[in-house]
Each structure stands twice: as C-alpha cells, then as structure tokens.
Amino acid sequence: MVGKPIPGRRTAAREGDAVVLLIGLRINHFWAVHQWLPVMLAMVRMLGELARDPGRGLLGRVLLTASPRTYYxxxxxxxxxxxxxxxSSPEMLHHGVWSQVNRKERAGKLRQHVGLWHETYVAPEGSYESIYFDMPEFGLGAASGTVPVERRGRYAKDRFAHRSGSGTS
Structure with a gap:
C-alpha cells in the first residue's frame, strides 16, 4: 500500500455505479516461462498504457497474488x-494481445501452460459500501478518493442508502 494511514474512519467517495474488473493469470507449468512471462508482461504494459491515459476510464487498481501460481x-x-x-479498441494493447492469445490457442501453442480469467461486476449506486479505518487510501477508496465516514453514514446500512447528490443518506 502506498501512502500514510489516514486517521479515523473513512469511506470511498465514489458517486454512481462502481465497475470492478478482476483479471488475472495462473501459471500452470512453471518451466514454460516462454509461454506465461509474455502474458504477465503484457498485463503490466496494459496497466501502464491505461495509467498514461486517464480518459480511458481506469480509476485505479490493486495488484495481488493468490499464490506463487496465480496473479491478478x-x-x-x-x-x-x-x-x-x-x-475492443484496435489502437490499444489489449486488442492486439487478445488477438495473439486467440491465434496461439487455435494453433495449439498455449498447451495449457498459462490460464487466463476475468470477472466483471457492475455494482449500482446503493449496492456497495466501504470503510477504511486508519488505512492509506486503498481499493475503491484509492480509485475514487475517500471522505469521512460520517458523510455517508456511520453504519453499513446508511452507506448503502447513500445516493449521489443527496448530501447525507
């Protein structure tokens, strides 16, 4: 985590829907570095591409590992x-990388050395809430900024009830 802890209780300042994408890879055969390393490096390059152009819509991200095999x-x-x-933009790295993955898969060249996955969730306003206690900005709070928890409600049920433009819930 980057940054110093912010004292007290805070909540994400996100207004409107929250769109969350979980995306990752699993190394199925460690010895097949020539198969999984390019995929891992492509993921890093795509994140860099998005960081250089905030207008594309990526608000923030958290890099994680679930095991020595799984990164997301x-x-x-x-x-x-x-x-x-x-x-889907032909000018962006994702389009070319995904086309290359599809070609390799059709040609039988991936041979199950690396697994790829993603899950996307759209959480409508009023169906997500957060709390960060003595934490640096993290997760949705890092992506959207944070506000003192009192602005959205001390309890989870109050934060769930918050609506944009309503002031307090």
Whole structure:
C-alpha cells in the first residue's frame, strides 16, 4: 500500500455505479516461462498504457497474488462502456494481445501452460459500501478518493442508502 494511514474512519467517495474488473493469470507449468512471462508482461504494459491515459476510464487498481501460481489485478472503472471501449479498441494493447492469445490457442501453442480469467461486476449506486479505518487510501477508496465516514453514514446500512447528490443518506 502506498501512502500514510489516514486517521479515523473513512469511506470511498465514489458517486454512481462502481465497475470492478478482476483479471488475472495462473501459471500452470512453471518451466514454460516462454509461454506465461509474455502474458504477465503484457498485463503490466496494459496497466501502464491505461495509467498514461486517464480518459480511458481506469480509476485505479490493486495488484495481488493468490499464490506463487496465480496473479491478478482488481481494477476500478468509470463505466462498463469505457471498459468495453478499451478492450475492443484496435489502437490499444489489449486488442492486439487478445488477438495473439486467440491465434496461439487455435494453433495449439498455449498447451495449457498459462490460464487466463476475468470477472466483471457492475455494482449500482446503493449496492456497495466501504470503510477504511486508519488505512492509506486503498481499493475503491484509492480509485475514487475517500471522505469521512460520517458523510455517508456511520453504519453499513446508511452507506448503502447513500445516493449521489443527496448530501447525507
């Protein structure tokens, strides 16, 4: 985590829907470095591409590992439309990388050396909440900024009830 802890209780300042993409890879055969390393490096390059152009819609991300074999990124997006636009844009790295993965798969060259996965969730406003206690900004809070918890409600049920433009819940 980057940054110093912010004292007290805070909550994500996100207004509107929250779009969360979990995306990752699993190394199925460690010895097949020539298969999984390019995929891992492509993921890093795509994150760099998105960081250089905030208008594409990526608000923030958290890099994680579940085991020595499994790596993933939790990404927070402005909207599913911006996520789709990035993924399908021929000018962006994702489009070319995914085309290459598809070609290798059809040619039988991936041979199950590396696994790829993603899950996307759209959480409508009012169906997510957060709390960060003596934490640096993290997760959705890092992606959207944080506000004192009192602005959204001391209890989870109050934060779930918050609506944009309503002031307090």
């Amino acid at each position: 990124v939790v990404q927070y997006w402005e909207s599913k439309e911006k996520l789709y636009a990035y993924a």
